[in-house]
Amino acid sequence: MAEFTITLGNKNYSSWSLRGWLALKQTGAAFEEEIVPLDRPDSKERILEAGPSGRVPVLHHGALTVWDSLAIGEYLAERFPEAGLWPDDGTARAVARAISAEMHAGFAALRTHMPMDLRGRHPGLGRGPGVAKDIARIDAIWRDCRARFGRGGDFLFGGFTLADAAFAPVATRFATYDVALEGPAAAYRDAVLAWPALQDWSAAARAEPWVIEFPELQAPGPARR
Ligand SMILES: N[C@@H](CCC(=O)N[C@@H](CS)C(=O)NCC(=O)O)C(=O)O
Structure with a gap:
């Protein structure tokens, strides 16, 4: 099993998911994806199983859950300084x-x-x-x-x-x-x-x-x- 799992909405529609996913992709770390299609009767319930805000993306790293694309980016920038997620200057x-x-x-x-x-x-x-x-x-x-x-x-x-x-x-x-x-x-x-x-x-x-x-x-x- 990969070290990271990211829960995402549909790739066609979920802009916030794209932001979190691009950050994770840029680290080069292995990860698994869980896609929860948005706008369906069970979407909210399924997203809430992944994270407490009821929104995607959600990053899972061991026992840690990080929600919100900005927080996910910051977490990954700290974990992977070599990935250059923020400019050096x-x-x-x-x-x-x-x-x-x-x-x-x-x-x-x-x-x-x-x-x-x-x-x-x-x-x-x-x-x-x-x-x-x-x-x-x-x-x-x-x-x-x-x-x-x-x-x-x-x-x-x-x-x-x-x-x-x-x-x-x-x-x-x-x-x-x-x-x-x-x-x-x-x-x-x-x-x-x-x-x-x-x-x-x-x-x-x-x-x-x-x-x-x-x-x-x-x-x-x-x-x-
Ligand atoms: N500030 C959040 C926004 C997340 C967000 O609004 N995600 C949308 C999908 S793009 C969502 O989860 N919608 C489902 C819902 O609100 O039920 C972030 O940056 O992650």
């Missing part, structure tokens, strides 16, 4: 934590109106109130980090960090909803989408049988224009 690390926290606590409009649907393509949809402002702020974060800290690689702080895990489900949404980006922001989105771990996750998402219908993506309305 103190200034870069502070900014990486700030933007990860901003993602964790914010961008409600984008998360509400553009639900993650990895294998779906909904060009032009999802433009609900506040989404354009969220997109502009994310575009600014990506450009700023790439310019100030990105010289050592293709990610926000060069190599892949927890900040990239935090924004990975945003990169997939920008592809799903065909959000126009330019220059360094577009290049960064493409680097995230091409990341082998994200490709692995996406392939698994495409193979999943479960479908969740989002009313916002069905009904005609202003968001479709």
Whole structure:
């Protein structure tokens, strides 16, 4: 049995699960996955068997249970310092934590109106109130980090960090909803989408049988224009 087990929601839909899973994948540790399909009659009960918050992802390490993607990332960063989950440089690390926290606590409009649907393509949809402002702020974060800290690689702080895990489900949404980006922001989105771990996750998402219908993506309305 692997040292770690991570409980996840559907890979097509569960953005927080993707963040926790990318962090664990980046450590190189062996792990097992338990998938609990979301939005089904028994989902809550099954998630509560995995962790006390009733939310996924949940990481199990021996007798320890860690819930919440941010806490999972921090735990793994402590356990695997060689994995570079946070930037080495103190200034870069502070900014990486700030933007990860901003993602964790914010961008409600984008998360509400553009639900993650990895294998779906909904060009032009999802433009609900506040989404354009969220997109502009994310575009600014990506450009700023790439310019100030990105010289050592293709990610926000060069190599892949927890900040990239935090924004990975945003990169997939920008592809799903065909959000126009330019220059360094577009290049960064493409680097995230091409990341082998994200490709692995996406392939698994495409193979999943479960479908969740989002009313916002069905009904005609202003968001479709
Ligand atoms: N702050 C949490 C959010 C976790 C979260 O909202 N997960 C969703 C799936 S993406 C969930 O568990 N939904 C099931 C439910 O609320 O019943 C984290 O970062 O892990």
